[in-house]
Amino acid sequence: xxxxxxxxxxxxxxxxxxxxxxxxxxxxxxxxxxxxxxxxxxxxxxxxxxxxxxxxxxxxxxxxxxxxxxxxxxxxxxxxxxxxxxxxxxxxxxxxxxxxxxxxxxxxxxxxxxxxxxxxxxxxxxxxxxxxxxxxxxxxxxxxxxxxxxxxxxxxxxxxxxxxxxxxxxxxxxxxxxxxxxxxxxxxxxxxxxxxxxxxxxxxxxxxxxxxxxxxxxxxxxxxxxxxxxxxxxxxxx
Numbered sequence: 384x385x386x387x388x389x390x391x392x393x394x395x396x397x398x399x400x401x402x403x404x405x406x407x408x409x410x411x412x413x414x415x416x417x418x419x420x421x422x423x424x425x426x427x428x429x430x431x432x433x434x435x436x437x438x439x440x441x442x443x444x445x446x447x448x449x450x451x452x453x454x455x456x457x458x459x460x461x462x463x464x465x466x467x468x469x470x471x472x473x474x475x476x477x478x479x480x481x482x483x484x485x486x487x488x489x490x491x492x493x494x495x496x497x498x499x500x501x502x503x504x505x506x507x508x509x510x511x512x513x514x515x516x517x518x519x520x521x522x523x524x525x526x527x528x529x530x531x532x533x534x535x536x537x538x539x540x541x542x543x544x545x546x547x548x549x550x551x552x553x554x555x556x557x558x559x560x561x562x563x564x565x566x567x568x569x570x571x572x573x574x575x576x577x578x579x580x581x582x583x584x585x586x587x588x589x590x591x592x593x594x595x596x597x598x599x600x601x602x603x604x605x606x607x608x609x610x611x612x613x614x615x616x617x618x619x620x621x
Contacts, residue, residue, distance in 0.1 A: 384408070384592055385442060389432045390450030392416045393502030394475050394586075397553060398450055401583055405590040409448075410438055416506045418457065419474070425457030433463040448589055452477055453617055458608050467602040468594050470585060471617045478589075479551045481582025482598065483617070489579060495546035497574070499565040500581075501555050510542060511568030548574045553581040 384407045390398050392413045402409040412432050418425035429449070437443045446465055451458050452472035461467065470478055476498050477486050490496060503509055518538070522531035548569035550562050562578060569576040585598060594601055602608055602620045611619040 384445040385438070386410070386446055386448055386590070386592075387412060387432065387435075387438075387444050388448040388450060388590065389414065389429055391418065391475055391502075393500065393506060394450055394478060396501050396555060397479065397581070397583065397586060398590075400553075401587045401590050404587065407590060407592060409590055410444075416502075416508070419454040422455045422457035422459075425451075425454060426460055429458065430461055433461060433467065436463070436465050450478060450586075450589075451475065453610060456610060458618075459610055460607050462602070462605065462607040464604050466604065467608070468589065469600045469602065469608060469618060470589055471598055471600060473617060476551070478586045479553070479581050480579070481585045483615070485582065489549075493547045493549065493577065495544055496549050497545045497547065498549055498551060499561070499568070500551040501553065501557065501561055504561050504564055509564075509568060510572060511564070512571040515539075515571070542572060545572070546574055548572065548576055550576075550578040551581045552578055553583070 386407050387410045388398060388402065389412045393416050395413055398411055402411060414428055418428060433447050444465060447463055447467045449458060449467060449469045452470065452474040454474050458469065472478065472483050472486065477483050479500055480486050497510065499509060508514070519531060519535055522534050526534065548565050550565040552558055566576050589599065600618050600620060606620040609619050609621040611617055
């Protein structure tokens with residue numbers, strides 16, 4: 384099959400690894416990190432890719448694949464003229480862990496988890512000493528010392544909701560350096576540190592075309608992706 388795979392940049396290492404192992408021809412389209420913070424923009428950017436049903440040489444795709452979960456409802460309303468296949472998950476962490484069940488099991492036993500992965504660390508947006516000092520410096524330059532302190536206290540209040548900094552290990556070359564980065568962030572924020580082995584099986588099955596109903600939603604042409612609040616399947620096609 385010839386497939387277009389639309390992903391957030393934070394999972395590009397994992398996506399290219401699994402694509403290299405797939406028997407299918409995969410064209411990967413990367414989207415900027417952070418679109419989930421503005422769901423409408425995520426939806427419009429991804430929809431633009433879904434409106435092109437052939438590659439640059441005019442060869443038609445058999446299906447679109449999405450490397451997104453529900454992502455703040457950013458994928459709700461997406462549709463295409465060919466099938467769209469989406470993993471059943473709330474966000475990309477499900478793809479990195481290998482299943483929504485593993486995600487839920489870990490979440491239930493580690494309340495307040497902030498996830499770290501190679502792609503998330505690469506974005507330079509993860510909480511920790513470096514981000515804190517960089518943001519404080521910017522605020523001081525713009526607003527002065529007193530206002531900067533007030534703004535930092537207000538902005539950082541959300542950090543109190545978290546207790547764990549957990550690194551998802553896919554065994555990439557910089558894993559030890561990235562684990563240390565996560566440990567340092569946990570120490571600075573007074574969180575617990577943990578690491579969990581990543582699992583490529585869900586992402587690999589997505590790219591290989593093994594789309595069982597429990598783990599994937601196949602959206603037929605003319606249907607739209609919708610949130611499913613009644614079951615653990617998370618999303619549905621309307």
